[in-house]
Amino acid sequence: MDNEYKAFVVREDENGKFSRSIENKSINELPEGEVLIQVKYAALNYKDALSSTGHKGITRQFPHTPGVDACGVVVNSQSSEFKEGDAVIVTSYDFGMNTSGGFQEFIRVPAKWPVKLPDNLSFEESMVLGTGGFTAALSLYKMEQNGQIPEMGPILVTGSTGGVGSMAVALLAMNNYEVIASSGKTEAHDYLKALGATKIISRDETYDQSGRPLLRPKWAGVIDTVGDNTLATAIKACGKNGNIAVCGLIESPKLNTTVYPFILNGVNVLGIETAETPRNIRLKIWELLADKWKPKHLDSIKNIISLGDLEEYIELMLAGKSKGRVLVKF
Numbered sequence: 001m002d003n004e005y006k007a008f009v010v011r012e013d014e015n016g017k018f019s020r021s022i023e024n025k026s027i028n029e030l031p032e033g034e035v036l037i038q039v040k041y042a043a044l045n046y047k048d049a050l051s052s053t054g055h056k057g058i059t060r061q062f063p064h065t066p067g068v069d070a071c072g073v074v075v076n077s078q079s080s081e082f083k084e085g086d087a088v089i090v091t092s093y094d095f096g097m098n099t100s101g102g103f104q105e106f107i108r109v110p111a112k113w114p115v116k117l118p119d120n121l122s123f124e125e126s127m128v129l130g131t132g133g134f135t136a137a138l139s140l141y142k143m144e145q146n147g148q149i150p151e152m153g154p155i156l157v158t159g160s161t162g163g164v165g166s167m168a169v170a171l172l173a174m175n176n177y178e179v180i181a182s183s184g185k186t187e188a189h190d191y192l193k194a195l196g197a198t199k200i201i202s203r204d205e206t207y208d209q210s211g212r213p214l215l216r217p218k219w220a221g222v223i224d225t226v227g228d229n230t231l232a233t234a235i236k237a238c239g240k241n242g243n244i245a246v247c248g249l250i251e252s253p254k255l256n257t258t259v260y261p262f263i264l265n266g267v268n269v270l271g272i273e274t275a276e277t278p279r280n281i282r283l284k285i286w287e288l289l290a291d292k293w294k295p296k297h298l299d300s301i302k303n304i305i306s307l308g309d310l311e312e313y314i315e316l317m318l319a320g321k322s323k324g325r326v327l328v329k330f
């Protein structure tokens, strides 16, 4: 096997400035691990965009190759769980954060990280889903475990045109939930409707500035990717016993709320953490995504790009302008 391959690399210079380029790397430079994989597709997530700008909360050491989602074919395995030729998905754990990630032609990871590509999913579909789809599915899974049903009323999705948000809208709609999609993109209404949103509202409507501790209920549950005052508003306007899946921090990691929504309305806040989801639940979520929960609209959510286009799409994502899932094809 040729030892040289192409990788997207983020470097930090002596003045703390970051630069990004496509470099030739050698397989010997990959981290230790039992499974060597030839990457077929990787997907761009918000975390990758942050890592690419040198965000030390995501990646401490540079040079680094980001990419928290990848899929491909096993070319060498020291583990009895995988053999040469197996099709696998790699997401979560430390992949792409402080361990070299998916924006390169080869990756090497510990045997506990990959899952076998389910029979009903293509490589491409698995990456349209990726961490975004997994996060949306884990959110709905936890909400339903905690009693959420469509009859309780509509579910608000914030950051709805993003990777997690788009998947959340599609998943909720196919599970018979009415979906209120909050978005800052007026031009994306047709896109959100096609995914299954029943109502589209502006970001302002999920940004209460009245200072009141409770608002008239407007939704029965929430999948929130934004955090801060958007999440606080979502909590204040949630109906009785509704579940709020807290996934992200696009606005900021802060949360300023009173306890009234919890002690007067029984609102439940559910933490969504995908990196260390126990393996039995991880396999269950992928099984659902490959079967009963496989969204119909995977094709309309994807943008397929090459490694050379990545820089441009990272900039779009950081500017809050990305839409759907961005896939790097190798």
Ligand SMILES: NC(=O)c1ccc[n+]([C@@H]2O[C@H](COP(=O)([O-])OP(=O)(O)OC[C@H]3O[C@@H](n4cnc5c(N)ncnc54)[C@H](OP(=O)(O)O)[C@@H]3O)[C@@H](O)[C@H]2O)c1
Binding pocket: 044, 045, 046, 047, 131, 132, 135, 158, 159, 160, 161, 162, 163, 164, 165, 182, 183, 184, 185, 203, 225, 226, 230, 246, 247, 248, 249, 250, 251, 272, 273, 274, 275, 317, 319, 320, 321, 322, 323, 324
């Ligand atoms: N908990 C976990 O395990 C987990 C897993 C995956 C991701 N996440 C987190 O989930 C969040 C979303 O990730 P993603 O990959 O979906 O990101 P993304 O594709 O960049 O989507 C984020 C969306 O948020 C909205 N937005 C952008 N700027 C905003 C602002 N200033 N105020 C309010 N909304 C804004 C935009 O949608 P609209 O224009 O439609 O409003 C944007 O498309 C991130 O914080 C990420 O770190 C967490």
